[in-house]
């Protein structure tokens with residue numbers, strides 16, 4: 001049986017953000033929740049904890065241990081226990097690290113289009129945004145990055161998303177090595193969000209930033225939250241390069257106390273016992289990307305979409321459709337909810353992000369709603 005096989009009726013019983021934000025006549029393919037059942041190994045660990053009344057504070061290194069084992073098996077990457085800190089989630093880990101390595105007013109590089117909280121944690125905490133957009137083919141603009149690092153803002157930190165949300169680009173080892181070299185030359189701390197790292201199609205190589213030479217001063221933040229759909233259990237990991245002891249020692253104390261005990265149990269169960277499941281659903285994600293491409297070609301031919309090999313999103317250019325606001329138009333006229341590209345960067349208002357971690361049935365219905373919204 002397919003993993004993305006839940007019916008709309010089953011999914012509408014859910015009370016979390018994806019299925020409850022919009023009225024019941026809207027089909028939601030937006031926020032990064034997956035339309036999957038909980039993996040049996042994770043629900044077994046969760047149920048055992050609840051049955052035992054095991055709902056107190058976390059103790060020990062269960063999550064860090066699970067991650068180290070997973071990283072070694074999946075990427076052949078050996079992480080020392082001393083490099084890993086457990087925390088409450090990924091974005092607070094990125095924020096806490098950013099606050100540790102920068103002062104208010106310091107420049108921080110991001111690459112739009114980008115997961116919106118990257119911009120938030122720079123702007124809301126009085127750092128200065130230095131934006132270097134991805135190229136037209138969705139890759140890192142290395143000459144642009146070099147110019148920004150050498151430019152007047154003199155950035156002190158760089159927030160990279162790897163793989164990149166929303167467009168699903170998987171950065172190559174060569175690109176990442178160049179980035180590390182540029183950051184070292186300009187004394188910039190590279191903080192890399194690798195939460196989507198397991199979600200990479202077979203045949204594409206994901207390179208953990210800290211597995212590369214020159215990553216001694218870089219930091220990775222991650223969790224099992226995306227790849228196993230565990231956002232409700234707040235947990236995260238901060239992994240420092242081999243020469244980041246001074247940074248790790250200065251991380252905010254409460255950040256390092258914010259992991260929940262059930263998060264540690266469920267995220268660890270995912271990494272220890274449910275890796276094969278990710279590979280299984282990745283085949284479905286790639287098929288869903290191909291399905292989206294062919295449905296758009298037939299029914300919305302002016303939309304431009306190229307399937308990526310990372311993340312479970314479709315990042316679709318709707319500028320050929322002649323709409324003032326495509327996401328709003330599809331919502332209002334088609335009753336289908338996508339993420340508005342403008343939330344990933346003001347210049348991307350003609351794009352939508354479509355969450356493809358769902359059934360082919362729902363994707364097919366979503367595209368027919370897009371087409372209907374255009375014919376009205």
Ligand SMILES: Cc1ncc(COP(=O)(O)O)c(C=O)c1O
Pocket residue numbers: 032088089090091092115161165193195196223225226231235236
């Ligand atoms: C790139 C990226 N980082 C972080 C998160 C959220 O992680 P957390 O809830 O652990 O902060 C998401 C969620 O979609 C994401 O896409």
